[in-house]
Amino acid sequence: MDIKIRRVSAADLDAVTEVEASCFPEAEAAAKASFEQRIKTFPESFFVAEIAGKIIGFINGCISNETTICDELFSDATLHVPNGxxxxxxxxxxILDYRNQGIAAQLMNHLIEVSRLAGRKGVILTCKEKLIRYYSKFGFENKGVSSSGHGGAEWYDMILKF
Ligand SMILES: CC(C)(COP(=O)(O)OP(=O)(O)OC[C@H]1O[C@@H](n2cnc3c(N)ncnc32)[C@H](O)[C@@H]1OP(=O)(O)O)[C@@H](O)C(=O)NCCC(=O)NCCS
Structure with missing residues (x-):
């Protein structure tokens, strides 16, 4: 399988919105308007995985000076700190058909490497309990239950320190 990981472009908006809707329940999925703002604000930390021109996955996130993610960050692109x-x-x-083949791991390793090269202090994320073990494999530490109530679910704060 020839997987290409590349930076997002404005033309990818519909494709990433569709992938998101297929991966998350409606209450948790980011909407098209939100992706439009993210693509405009931090394209340098938004990567898509493509097979034969089809987007089958992606990873994205802004830059912050905080060590945990608060809910406001998801909805307010002005909180992005480019040199944070x-x-x-x-x-x-x-997407479902391409899971368990290490594609998410390739996207993770790509973003981690880009962050390291950019001189960041680390990478932060929130995840559900079932994925704590998965992220630990990349070196993330669990900081416990997050203050985030995104989509009405319980989330955990994870941090990878460089
Ligand atoms: C999580 C996700 C991105 C993994 O993608 P992937 O390309 O299949 O990931 P990889 O092939 O790198 O690794 C698969 C691993 O994820 C684990 N995993 C995926 N979904 C899981 C779940 N619901 N519960 C527990 N483990 C899960 C698998 O057990 C596997 O672990 P292993 O490496 O120990 O075998 C994909 O399942 C997905 O898009 N899920 C829906 C959206 C989501 O929950 N994203 C994470 C938000 S924090």
Missing amino acids: DYQTIFGLDV
């Missing part, structure tokens, strides 16, 4: 300390991960998605 921590790369956040707002979303990691891979």
